Amino acid sequence: MSYGPLLFLGILFTLASSWVGLVLMPQRQLGALGQHTDTNTAAVYPQARAGEAQQGAEHYRALGCVYCHTQQVRPEGYGADIARGWGRRRTVSRDYIHDKPVMLGTMRTGPDLTNIGERQSDYSWHYKHLYNPQITSAGSVMPPYPFLFETRPIGPMGPSTNALALEGAFAPAPGHEVVPTLRARQLVEYLRSLKSSGDLPEAPVKKEEAQ
């Protein structure tokens, strides 16, 4: 096989085949996928994220949360995603149309977060968990994020209403309080916005569970 042009064309055409098949065809099929409007309730799904939650997504991306947490629920009967309560239905292409970038993830060092906003909506749980995961989930290998919080002396007006209720070994020095920074607040808004359970024709939510 010493004929250069043949080699060159072969190299070109083989990669062109999968470029058409796995890049161009998905773009043709899904590149313009839009929201779904329920004909009975006029509910539109999925909704774009509100400003603060969208800013929180940037922190989720920058801190690399995606390397330990997936955002995809596999179908019932394939793995235990639904049995573990990570979602009421599998996730489908339409769930992700607003995400830039799409952070499906490939590793579950920690649990799936597709519906964390639905599973855990308590602000104070999220703040404590981010400040130090050992407070809420002893034995976890998730890193603490102390740099998303400010430890400061309690002011003359008394403790801030935002201050974390920390006890025991996790409490700050006497006379001090731990308050979430803007970034922590945005990140928690993002986590609370994670809900992919809208009823879609291609992925119906089981009726008895939906109520």
Place this chain on the structure above:
Amino acid sequence: MSSTTASKTLQAILPGDFSNEDFRRAKLAEIDASCRTPVLFFFVSGLLWLLAGTLFALVASIKLHTPGFLAGWESLTFGIVRTVHLNTVVYGFCSQAAVGVAIWLMCRLCRVPLVAPGIVTVANLFYNVGVTVGIGGILAGDSTGIEWLEMPRYATPILFVSYALIAVWTIITFRLRAERHLYVSQWYLLAAVLWFPWLYGTAQVMLIVEPVRGVVQAAVNWWFAHNVLGLWFTPIGLAAIYYFIPKVIGRPIHSYYLSVLGFWSLALFYNWNGMHHLVGGPLPAWMITVSIVASVMMLIPVLTVAINHHSTMIGHFGKLRHSPTLRFIVFGAVSYTLASLQGVLSALRSFSEVAHFTHHTVAHAHLGMYAFFAMVMFGSMYYILPRITGREWPSNALISVHFWGVAIGIVLYVVVLSAAGLQQGRMMNDPTVKFLDVVKFTIPYLQIRTVSGLLLALGHAAFVVNFGWLLVRMFAPYRKPVVSILAGAEIASPSGK
């Protein structure tokens, strides 16, 4: 030899006439000298990135079983440090070693000196500026969040210029070839330098410059990320194996026809594999199915190449004791077979149901990128460096420390995490097991991973010291070399004691 016969012999020598031994040696020396500066630049900067990447790897590994370690440093949080590790070793070390090896191999096989080597050196400078800016961006929180493409958009155009220069220069060398016969390694090298800029360009445009909508991003992401392995690193690694095994043992490759079959089946099937990273995910079933089918078809190139490489070695395993190059290359060749078979298995729906999302995948990635690719690069460097510098390796003991450190380290890594990952997957698929119990189950295995990381670091340190020593010797007066033969050194000195 009288002067008349000498001039007759000289007249008989045509350009590229490699049947004449003196001419052949002179030509090889000329080729090696032309490659010296650019290849050294790629190897030296690659190794510096390897050291940095090893350090980041250790920090990441420790953090995953001891989360309080360096927890106050935002730039070293696990999600960042792990990403910095991947990008330093993949783009800093592996890609640069690959380019160095590819350029030297291409010149040797085409039997032409590198034209204007300064341009390739400039490409190297561009490349290192690009990687430095990219790594700095990730540390500063500018990661794109797209796996294998984390470097921010202000770094990647610099890298693209470098890739384009390297591709153009490889093609120019290929066009100027004095040897019309093409060896199998040249097919792979040519393919790799043509494929990579296409992959990288597509991914940059569709994911970062003008992102496509929704899960199409995931499709493009894994089409790219799998092809970086399959169409950039794998072809260069296979080109090196195809070159060095026959070269070191002095025997032609087992079968030419298997080489042809192996190359074209890889070209046909590998680039369709990417979607098997998304089994069970929110993409149309046809895409994932197509990739699973292509992954199983990979058995053809993998087994073909395995038969070809390993059959060439049969009867010559004794030479592994002597040649450092052969040791690393054969270790890499065997790992390529194993990594590919593990990859085929992991693509199957039933296996993926358990192994996906676990440390099994992490082990698989290291079997491919390290036990196969990095080992082949080490082996190639052991062969190339004495030839381009004109100096032998200063210390055989350090070569042994390098080999055994990384060999034991990576075997421990892959075996332990592959097994632990499967159990982790089984536990996750049992909804009665609490998630935190799955996490706690993995911790001892993650600690073993840190131990294996220390062994790898030891090996890398030995290599870098030996390399630095060799560079010092390069600028010192020439001394009678001691040839790098690891065992049975007495056969190396024909003149006797």
